[in-house]
Amino acid sequence: MVFLKKLAAISTLLLGSTQAYENGLGLTPQMGWNSWNIYGCDINETIIIGAAEKIKELGLQDLGYEYIVMDDCYQLHERDNTTNKILADPEKFPNGIKHLADSIHDLGFKFGMYSSAGRYTCGGYPGSLHNEELDADTFADWGIDYLKYDNCYNEGNSGTAQISYKRYDKMAKALNATGRPIFYSLCQWGEDNVWNWGSTVSNSWRISGDIYDHFDRYDDRCPCESYECLGLQGYMCSMTNILEKAVPLGQKAGTGQGWNDLDSLEVGNGGMNYDEYVAHFTLWAILKSPLVLGNDVTNMTDEDLGIVKNAQIIEINQDLSAPAHRVWKKSVKGGSLQLFATTLSDETQIVAIFNSGDYEEDTELLFEDIFVDDLTMKNKSYSGKELWTNETSTFEDKISTSVKTHSIKIWKLTEAN
Ligand SMILES: *[C@@H]1O[C@H](CO)[C@@H](O)[C@H](O)[C@H]1NC(C)=O
Ligand SMILES: *[C@@H]1O[C@H](CO)[C@@H](O)[C@H](O)[C@H]1NC(C)=O
Ligand SMILES: *[C@@H]1O[C@H](CO)[C@@H](O)[C@H](O)[C@H]1NC(C)=O
Ligand SMILES: *[C@@H]1O[C@H](CO)[C@@H](O)[C@H](O)[C@H]1NC(C)=O
Ligand SMILES: *[C@@H]1O[C@H](CO)[C@@H](O)[C@H](O)[C@H]1NC(C)=O
Ligand SMILES: *[C@@H]1O[C@H](CO)[C@@H](O)[C@H](O)[C@H]1NC(C)=O
Numbered sequence: 001m002v003f004l005k006k007l008a009a010i011s012t013l014l015l016g017s018t019q020a021y022e023n024g025l026g027l028t029p030q031m032g033w034n035s036w037n038i039y040g041c042d043i044n045e046t047i048i049i050g051a052a053e054k055i056k057e058l059g060l061q062d063l064g065y066e067y068i069v070m071d072d073c074y075q076l077h078e079r080d081n082t083t084n085k086i087l088a089d090p091e092k093f094p095n096g097i098k099h100l101a102d103s104i105h106d107l108g109f110k111f112g113m114y115s116s117a118g119r120y121t122c123g124g125y126p127g128s129l130h131n132e133e134l135d136a137d138t139f140a141d142w143g144i145d146y147l148k149y150d151n152c153y154n155e156g157n158s159g160t161a162q163i164s165y166k167r168y169d170k171m172a173k174a175l176n177a178t179g180r181p182i183f184y185s186l187c188q189w190g191e192d193n194v195w196n197w198g199s200t201v202s203n204s205w206r207i208s209g210d211i212y213d214h215f216d217r218y219d220d221r222c223p224c225e226s227y228e229c230l231g232l233q234g235y236m237c238s239m240t241n242i243l244e245k246a247v248p249l250g251q252k253a254g255t256g257q258g259w260n261d262l263d264s265l266e267v268g269n270g271g272m273n274y275d276e277y278v279a280h281f282t283l284w285a286i287l288k289s290p291l292v293l294g295n296d297v298t299n300m301t302d303e304d305l306g307i308v309k310n311a312q313i314i315e316i317n318q319d320l321s322a323p324a325h326r327v328w329k330k331s332v333k334g335g336s337l338q339l340f341a342t343t344l345s346d347e348t349q350i351v352a353i354f355n356s357g358d359y360e361e362d363t364e365l366l367f368e369d370i371f372v373d374d375l376t377m378k379n380k381s382y383s384g385k386e387l388w389t390n391e392t393s394t395f396e397d398k399i400s401t402s403v404k405t406h407s408i409k410i411w412k413l414t415e416a417n
Contacts, residue, residue, distance in 0.1 A: 020199050021203060025203055026204060026259065028255065028320070029288050029291065029317055030066070030291075032068060032109075032290075033051055033068055035070055035071045036071035036294065037211070037266060038294060040073070041072065043071070044092035045095060045099075058297065058305065060293075060297070063311060064318060067111075067112045067146050067292070069111075069113070069146055069148060070114065071114045072122055072123040072125065072150070074097070074114075075088060077125060086115075086138055097113075097142040112147065113139060114148045115128040115135060116153065117129055118155065119153040119154075129154065132171045132174040136174035136182075137174075140175075140179075144182060151187060158191050159192065164188060164192040164194070164197075165200075168201050172184055183204075184201075185204045185261065185290075186261075189234075190205075190209075190233055190245065194206075196252070199257040205259075208246075208262070209222050209236070211237055211239070212271075213270065213272065214271050215276045215406055216335070218238075219236040222237035225244040227246075227249055229245070239266070239276070243262075243283055246287050246289070247287070250287060250322065251323075253288055253322075255320050259288055259289065262284050264290075264292045266280065266295070267280065267295060267304055267307050268304040268308075269295045274303050275405075276406045278407070282388075283340075283354065285314065285316055286317070286340055287324060288317060288324075291308075291317055312412070319344045320345045324342035326339065327341050327369050332359070332361050333358050333359055338353070338355075338356070339370070350411070353403050353409050360403065360404050380416075381395065381416045382394070382395045382414065383414050386411050387411065
């Protein structure tokens, strides 16, 4: 164990200093809000500032939700015919983007925007392919702190890691050349095994097509439930579809490397019930996905707010430790039981059991499975706090429990004396 830990420390050090994309950002997964899931193209100045004000008022800013990200459709269809710069739509943004960025900064947030590594954005507005330097300068002049960079209309510049890498690296270099630290968030849908090269060029990388606000709905437009899927990355990806793609990729993420982005959260958008949203939020947190809200924050129920405000779950996401790994997955009627584990930097152990099946399931979580990386830990007794109910129990050898359908339970284990 000591050896393993040393190895982990050394590789973090090396990656942190020599291999990862260096802009001083992304030491932990980014947190914030993005306009796309709820508003799509119907955005304007009032909506973006209103969301930021509300996020502050609700106490979410204090919990770490820091980036306000305006997604696609802020532009005019034509670039400026003399400077060739991207132009903001003056009807939606009567005071311009600089004013918007200033307003967001005045509220204590960082401001994010969007473009595509293609001829057009996904919404059909001017993309940044072949205009990387010009657009990076425009974004920096506007005062942005974050760029989500999409993959639509890429003119066929994909298909191998090398081709995709070059296209995304061009913007990475352009952002760096502005001199402004700008969080660089790839939205390349997991094409060309982005998790193998994303860390050398960015702070985070999407691993799948767009999320769809449903627990497990099958859809041909998001084919295949494994990271091994090649070809169509699709959209309309259910929460559990993305989970399956994400689970084996945890080893590709970390402090000094960057983050697998499982896409913005759907909590508050109404397509899942309370237990399902709790599972969605918990899984995204322990796999160290960015925690980016994607809902109408001006009209949240107390239940939904309670989910995204659970500081104990956020703390795991923001801890300087590795993403959780899946210890086992067992078939049950209608789905599976999945055991996850990870050790936090203070040496406490996190254990989560997720039931995607149709019925409540009784199960035993054996310490010999949970502590497989350090079996000397398995004979000790632990005080375990369940992080949604806050009930504390003492456990020896195992946790015997039952999990409701479409639910998760998660404990933090501390050695009992
Ligand atoms: C640009 O890159 C260099 C070296 O990779 C790094 O040290 C520097 O902090 C970067 N600057 C910005 C603004 O990202
Ligand atoms: C350039 O854009 C301006 C303002 O949008 C417009 O008035 C002008 O006609 C355009 N010029 C050309 C050559 O398209
Ligand atoms: C933005 O949209 C909202 C909702 O449609 C509307 O109430 C508001 O006036 C709009 N603001 C601007 C600046 O267009
Ligand atoms: C707020 O949410 C409720 C139910 O969740 C919905 O019925 C209502 O239309 C929403 N109001 C606004 C202004 O969006
Ligand atoms: C348990 O504690 C967390 C973090 O303080 C809190 O968000 C959550 O609401 C609590 N749960 C209950 C049932 O009180
Ligand atoms: C744990 O306990 C079992 C029996 O209770 C024993 O056989 C085993 O050697 C112990 N393992 C460690 C690592 O202490």
